[in-house]
Amino acid sequence: MAKYAFITGASSGIGRATALALAAKGYDLVIASRNMSKLQAVKTDVEAKCSVSVTPVVLDVTDPAAIHEVTKKVLADFGAPDVLVNDAGLARGLESYEKSQEQDILEMIDTNIKGLFLVTHDFLPAMVERNTGHIVNLGSTAGLYAYAGAAVYCASKAAVKTFGDGVRIDVIDTDIKVTTIQPGIVETPFSTVRFHGDKERAAGVYAGVEALTPEDIADVIAYTVGQPRRVQISDVVIMANQQATGFMVSKHPKK
Numbered sequence: 001m002a003k004y005a006f007i008t009g010a011s012s013g014i015g016r017a018t019a020l021a022l023a024a025k026g027y028d029l030v031i032a033s034r035n036m037s038k039l040q041a042v043k044t045d046v047e048a049k050c051s052v053s054v055t056p057v058v059l060d061v062t063d064p065a066a067i068h069e070v071t072k073k074v075l076a077d078f079g080a081p082d083v084l085v086n087d088a089g090l091a092r093g094l095e096s097y098e099k100s101q102e103q104d105i106l107e108m109i110d111t112n113i114k115g116l117f118l119v120t121h122d123f124l125p126a127m128v129e130r131n132t133g134h135i136v137n138l139g140s141t142a143g144l145y146a147y148a149g150a151a152v153y154c155a156s157k158a159a160v161k162t163f164g165d166g167v168r169i170d171v172i173d174t175d176i177k178v179t180t181i182q183p184g185i186v187e188t189p190f191s192t193v194r195f196h197g198d199k200e201r202a203a204g205v206y207a208g209v210e211a212l213t214p215e216d217i218a219d220v221i222a223y224t225v226g227q228p229r230r231v232q233i234s235d236v237v238i239m240a241n242q243q244a245t246g247f248m249v250s251k252h253p254k255k
């Protein structure tokens with residue numbers, strides 16, 4: 001097998017775009033998400049454009065036993081990943097914290113924090129053993145700048161940022177790289193998921209804003225991954241042009 005990337009959250013949004021971008025750079029892929037039919041569609045898209053091998057695997061990162069089962073099989077079949085993209089993540093709700101739902105709080109923590117930490121925990125020993133590999137974690141501008149109605153989401157993305165900084169210290173003697181990508185407003189199914197399927201409300205988030213595209217972020221990830229051995233890009237913050245801080249966007253850009 002050529003170099004390969006393991007990508008969580010790969011069936012849509014930034015994860016899907018990253019699969020296409022890394023395949024275009026010649027990486028074989030193991031793509032993971034909860035939905036096999038969406039993964040199969042990504043595989044078809046990738047294979048139409050690139051001559052790489054694509055292996056879809058069903059994985060719910062909120063289920064530690066499922067993570068262990070999948071990572072064990074992937075390590076046995078493919079060895080340590082050359083690139084691990086921890087993209088699976090979500091926001092739920094945009095209410096004041098006192099009005100937020102416990103289930104939403106737990107789902108964000110289980111996915112954005114526990115899932116990402118455990119996937120990394122399962123792969124890292126084999127990466128250290130091989131003394132190579134690149135971990136790319138999807139944080140957010142929300143992890144740098146809190147905004148109203150998103151205390152837990154913002155805290156979870158701050159955890160991703162700090163986790164990456166900590167792991168980078170722990171692997172300082174190795175050739176392993178750790179990068180935290182912190183995108184601002186990107187037009188993906190993110191807001192529809194946040195609003196529990198309310199597409200109209202989700203569309204309102206992006207109305208009147210030239211949001212980033214998943215491909216904008218995937219290009220940056222591919223650039224980060226393509227650097228020479230000596231270069232470790234630790235963090236990348238990417239905002240839309242009419243954006244400042246986490247959730248502040250202008251819907252009245254100067255003409």
Ligand code: 8X3
Nearest residue numbers: 140142184185246247
């Ligand atoms: C998503 C960025 O600003 O839409 O992580 O919450 S924002």
